[in-house]
Amino acid sequence: MHELAITQEIVSIVLNACKQNEYSLVKQVVVELGDQTTYKAEPLLYYFDILKQETDELKSAQMIVHEVIGLDCVVKELVVD
Amino acid sequence: MCKDCGCDARTQKAVERHKTVEVNTSVTHANDLIAKQVYDFFQKRQILCLNVMGSPGAGKTTIIENLARELGKESVAVIQGDLESDVDAKRLAALGIDAYQINTHSGCHLNAFMINQALLDMDFSDKRYVFIENVGNLVCPAGVKLGQHLNVLISSTTEGHDKIKKYPIMFQDADILILSKYDIKDAVEFDEKAYLSDLQEISSELKPVMTSKKDTTVFHTLAHQLEHDRSHIFNLEHNHANEHPFVFRN
Numbered sequence A: 001m002h003e004l005a006i007t008q009e010i011v012s013i014v015l016n017a018c019k020q021n022e023y024s025l026v027k028q029v030v031v032e033l034g035d036q037t038t039y040k041a042e043p044l045l046y047y048f049d050i051l052k053q054e055t056d057e058l059k060s061a062q063m064i065v066h067e068v069i070g071l072d073c074v075v076k077e078l079v080v081d
Numbered sequence B: 001m002c003k004d005c006g007c008d009a010r011t012q013k014a015v016e017r018h019k020t021v022e023v024n025t026s027v028t029h030a031n032d033l034i035a036k037q038v039y040d041f042f043q044k045r046q047i048l049c050l051n052v053m054g055s056p057g058a059g060k061t062t063i064i065e066n067l068a069r070e071l072g073k074e075s076v077a078v079i080q081g082d083l084e085s086d087v088d089a090k091r092l093a094a095l096g097i098d099a100y101q102i103n104t105h106s107g108c109h110l111n112a113f114m115i116n117q118a119l120l121d122m123d124f125s126d127k128r129y130v131f132i133e134n135v136g137n138l139v140c141p142a143g144v145k146l147g148q149h150l151n152v153l154i155s156s157t158t159e160g161h162d163k164i165k166k167y168p169i170m171f172q173d174a175d176i177l178i179l180s181k182y183d184i185k186d187a188v189e190f191d192e193k194a195y196l197s198d199l200q201e202i203s204s205e206l207k208p209v210m211t212s213k214k215d216t217t218v219f220h221t222l223a224h225q226l227e228h229d230r231s232h233i234f235n236l237e238h239n240h241a242n243e244h245p246f247v248f249r250n
Helices: A003-021 A041-054 B009-017 B029-044 B060-071 B087-094 B112-121 B168-173 B192-202 B217-233
Strands: A026-034 A062-068 A073-080 B019-026 B048-054 B076-082 B098-103 B129-133 B150-156 B176-180 B208-210
Touching (some): A003 A026, A003 A041, A003 B029, A026 A041, B019 B029, B048 B060, B048 B217, B060 B076, B060 B087, B060 B217, B076 B087, B076 B112, B087 B098, B098 B112, B168 B192, B192 B208
Parallel strands (some): A026 A062, B048 B150, B176 B208
Antiparallel strands (some): A026 A073, A073 B019
């Protein structure tokens, strides 16, 4: 239900990391998705593919979602150029 | 081509160019930072903040009205969350209770940013309690930090006895559980035994407080418990002389 807002937050976290560290291009975003959140991976991936088009840093990035045990959704790591 | 592994310079450069960097940031991080600010705001002023949740029509506003009456209306402020309208804020204001309306429009729960904005517009002089009446919803408010001390869940007999099984996270997150509309439980064929059994499965400590619109005495006891909680949280001197034996949490 909240996947669009969550994906926007993921993009925001990544862009913030890019700005702080002067990364110009992200190749991969790795997310860990807790099984007790109300979010599903498929809509996160769907929204990410839409939202990334609006940014220079993420336009060629791929998001990988690992489903884990837990209550949280965490941006774990980036693969940057 | 390099002599050692046959790679060409371009491939080697591509592998070296990519690097993996740790981020380890939760999607709730920004909200939680603001929630901590809200919490600190209330801590500094010794105001007990309660996040009141439950389905639409469960009785959240009515229960807040009753508790405000028992605690002293001048000591209570309410932050009211609804998608649209200020019906409930006006209802509370008509009773002399300071109420601030937040309209989320399409948002199905309040967040810490909204509460933080409300704090800028409200006067908390002489306030000891703030009730945040969250948007009516048994799913989304669970786990969203607002800066509260306690989660109060209003569950009503009219919803049926199976809501604990269907929406366990809300019940697991509750510090105080109120079962409202208890006086009409038979009319709606509410299975109290099944409800209590389901509750026991997820929490051995949480016991529901039964409330009815016609019986206001339980609110006196609930208010007393909140006064005790406030004293305990802020390490205030508490008058134990009139302490009620009633306990709704182990």
